[in-house]
Amino acid sequence: MTFTKQWFTAIVTSGTAGTGGLGGRRKLKSLAGSMRCTTWAARENAVSQISVVDVSKYWGATRAVDGVSFAADAGSLLVLLGPSGCGKSTTLRLIAGLEQVSGGRIFIGGADVTALPPAKRRIAMVFQSYALFPHLTVAENILFGLKVRKVAAAERDRRLERVAALLGLERLLARKPAQLSGGQQQRVALGRAIIAETPVCLMDEPLSNLDAQLRAEMRREIRSIQQKLGITMVYVTHDQSEAMSMADRVVLMREGKVEQAAAPDDMYARPATVFAARFIGTPPMNILPAAPDIAAADQVLMGVRPEHVMLGHDIGMPLRVRGVEFFGADTVVTCAYGEATLTARVPGKATLSAGSAIRVHWRPEDLHFFDAASGRRRDDVMTLAIGDAKQFVHAGLA
Amino acid sequence: MQNPDQTKKRADGAPSPLVGEGNRLSVPQHLRVHIHGWLLLLPAAVLLVAFTYYPAVRTIFDSLFSTPRGVRGAVFVGMDNYAAMLADPVFVRALVNNFVYAACVIPLTIALALSMALWVDGRIAGRPFLRLSFFTPTVLPMIAVANIWLFFYAPGYGLLDQILGLFGFSAHNWLGDQHTALACLIAVAIWKDAGFFMIFYLAALQQISPQLAEAAALEGASRWYFFRRVTFPLLMPTTLFVLVNAIINSFRLVDHIVVMTQGGPDNATALLLFYIYEVGFKFWDTAYAATLTVVLLTLLAVFALGQFLILDRRIHYQ
Numbered sequence A: 001m002t003f004t005k006q007w008f009t010a011i012v013t014s015g016t017a018g019t020g021g022l023g024g025r026r027k028l029k030s031l032a033g034s035m036r037c038t039t040w041a042a043r044e045n046a047v048s049q050i051s052v053v054d055v056s057k058y059w060g061a062t063r064a065v066d067g068v069s070f071a072a073d074a075g076s077l078l079v080l081l082g083p084s085g086c087g088k089s090t091t092l093r094l095i096a097g098l099e100q101v102s103g104g105r106i107f108i109g110g111a112d113v114t115a116l117p118p119a120k121r122r123i124a125m126v127f128q129s130y131a132l133f134p135h136l137t138v139a140e141n142i143l144f145g146l147k148v149r150k151v152a153a154a155e156r157d158r159r160l161e162r163v164a165a166l167l168g169l170e171r172l173l174a175r176k177p178a179q180l181s182g183g184q185q186q187r188v189a190l191g192r193a194i195i196a197e198t199p200v201c202l203m204d205e206p207l208s209n210l211d212a213q214l215r216a217e218m219r220r221e222i223r224s225i226q227q228k229l230g231i232t233m234v235y236v237t238h239d240q241s242e243a244m245s246m247a248d249r250v251v252l253m254r255e256g257k258v259e260q261a262a263a264p265d266d267m268y269a270r271p272a273t274v275f276a277a278r279f280i281g282t283p284p285m286n287i288l289p290a291a292p293d294i295a296a297a298d299q300v301l302m303g304v305r306p307e308h309v310m311l312g313h314d315i316g317m318p319l320r321v322r323g324v325e326f327f328g329a330d331t332v333v334t335c336a337y338g339e340a341t342l343t344a345r346v347p348g349k350a351t352l353s354a355g356s357a358i359r360v361h362w363r364p365e366d367l368h369f370f371d372a373a374s375g376r377r378r379d380d381v382m383t384l385a386i387g388d389a390k391q392f393v394h395a396g397l398a
Numbered sequence B: 001m002q003n004p005d006q007t008k009k010r011a012d013g014a015p016s017p018l019v020g021e022g023n024r025l026s027v028p029q030h031l032r033v034h035i036h037g038w039l040l041l042l043p044a045a046v047l048l049v050a051f052t053y054y055p056a057v058r059t060i061f062d063s064l065f066s067t068p069r070g071v072r073g074a075v076f077v078g079m080d081n082y083a084a085m086l087a088d089p090v091f092v093r094a095l096v097n098n099f100v101y102a103a104c105v106i107p108l109t110i111a112l113a114l115s116m117a118l119w120v121d122g123r124i125a126g127r128p129f130l131r132l133s134f135f136t137p138t139v140l141p142m143i144a145v146a147n148i149w150l151f152f153y154a155p156g157y158g159l160l161d162q163i164l165g166l167f168g169f170s171a172h173n174w175l176g177d178q179h180t181a182l183a184c185l186i187a188v189a190i191w192k193d194a195g196f197f198m199i200f201y202l203a204a205l206q207q208i209s210p211q212l213a214e215a216a217a218l219e220g221a222s223r224w225y226f227f228r229r230v231t232f233p234l235l236m237p238t239t240l241f242v243l244v245n246a247i248i249n250s251f252r253l254v255d256h257i258v259v260m261t262q263g264g265p266d267n268a269t270a271l272l273l274f275y276i277y278e279v280g281f282k283f284w285d286t287a288y289a290a291t292l293t294v295v296l297l298t299l300l301a302v303f304a305l306g307q308f309l310i311l312d313r314r315i316h317y318q
């Protein structure tokens, strides 16, 4: 067995990559914390935390939400992520009180709100379709809740002025929702949520109606407002890049259950299951049969992210290119890997075409292992040696 | 508010593509475009003119002449017919009756239609059955409806008297009593139209996103507050439509009267259109009937204009 390159030697895969990221997150949060002191939510900080304990929601035989538990720290942004129909909206509506739980308990700010009506839960919500009142002006829409609660007119005006300035809506206050662009409507919906000054804000796919550019812009805006005001936010999306870029914590759901709950960098670095591995990151992680030299190779699957696959002509295993997609900043190369396909994301424009022969390799620490039967992550797998190309030829993979 | 803006934009802005093309084309072709357009409009225009505009204009014209009788042809009499009308106690009675009738039927029908729609729109058991049963009165022919109610109101053995008899009330001639006859007609009209108008309200209610109610619930708005501030304003276009129809209906009611009361007793149930029918086709005083018709048309036109001019400005259209 020849060891051609150092990084092909055996290592024990461990979560070292994740720790550095965690430190970074802590720094970010303390920054947000210091900004928070000046805001109204500072008063509420100690209590404005959401926890969902073993919550279920059944509709007849459909288990839309099935024993879900998670908690959001005060002033943090928690993202509920998952594919369509996995129960994200239902979970959010349970927290809001728009649906009744079939089982479990929900706490907001330390108080059990499971049986309380929505209005008593001290939360604000932004709906996917914004749910603006079409016959009311922007100002009336934003002030709707304050008028319901009979807040004094002077106080209403003061808050409206502040919210309008925060969201850049000053000159739109007299318009009706139909006279606004999608992004402006979105901001009005946001304004209606934050003028209530509730410590908790729920959002159900608030950006899904916007175009890609506006979406990225609003994403940053929502995040900065959330941090500036110190709101505890639960944010639903099916877009993993939105989750990764905004969240303090991501709760990944699948078929009504929590698949993994972790900080975004953790989830990227150490996906708990094959599902989580493939859901986070574009293109999704390559999940391949383990190379034969890996301990218990028949019981595990090997995962490597496309951005960790390196292409070359001298080292690694020889593969044949199936397709090349150019995206501007990078290129996604699809190769035949035995029966399976392997995608690689390489910076810049690759001078490859379908049919070319190339060699691929990766660093051992970039490998993830999953149990073939359960799909769960296995950190106990040891690669003995991923040798040079000969072995792959030997295994009939080339 | 949007409509005038749009038309203005079209008027000030670039000419429409059709006109633009016309300018470039030679004159005969330009003309051909217009002829083509007018030809397409012709069938509808012919029908409108023949059955709406010409009769209307002719009615106004006729009202200025006397009724031709035998060898004596129509003579121009100016406003004489109108003067006679104002002195006619039956006309005044019919007019007052009609206003009383409209003032009762319209608000009650609309309120009932809206309540039924709100009820049927909610989550209740047997919803399809309720919707169907509310709508049934509308489907039945007017004459059949009137006959059914004739039985209800029949003195002694009618349904109403039988029920009241259980509570010890004596028999009453509902349609034969000056004081109850109009009220009886009002009840029938409400029963008949409320289901029909309910369908429009129901359709409009289902256009309102349920998320609006949820958003309001999160803010702590009561159901009544939500109805007053959101549902009702959003239903205003429907209310306007229903209102116009209800007014027209209450000024052109004739079938029920013909079957149930013949305008009696002592003209207690004579309404405008029924009186016109009597004058025109029983007494054959066509000029006077034309005069009465002009009054009716004027009334309806004033109502419709007022509604659209005053209410339209305050209504939000989606």
Ligand SMILES: Nc1ncnc2c1ncn2[C@@H]1O[C@H](COP(=O)(O)OP(=O)(O)OP(=O)(O)O)[C@@H](O)[C@H]1O
Binding pocket: A059, A062, A063, A064, A082, A083, A084, A085, A086, A087, A088, A089, A090, A091, A238
């Ligand atoms: N009112 C309802 N009655 C019956 N089943 C429902 C109801 N609402 C949701 N469901 C079911 O519950 C499951 C979860 O729905 P939910 O709306 O929470 O999904 P989601 O994760 O928000 O999906 P999406 O990303 O498409 O919005 C789905 O299978 C859905 O069909």
Ligand SMILES: [Mg+2]
Binding pocket: A088, A089, A090
């Ligand atoms: Mg959803």
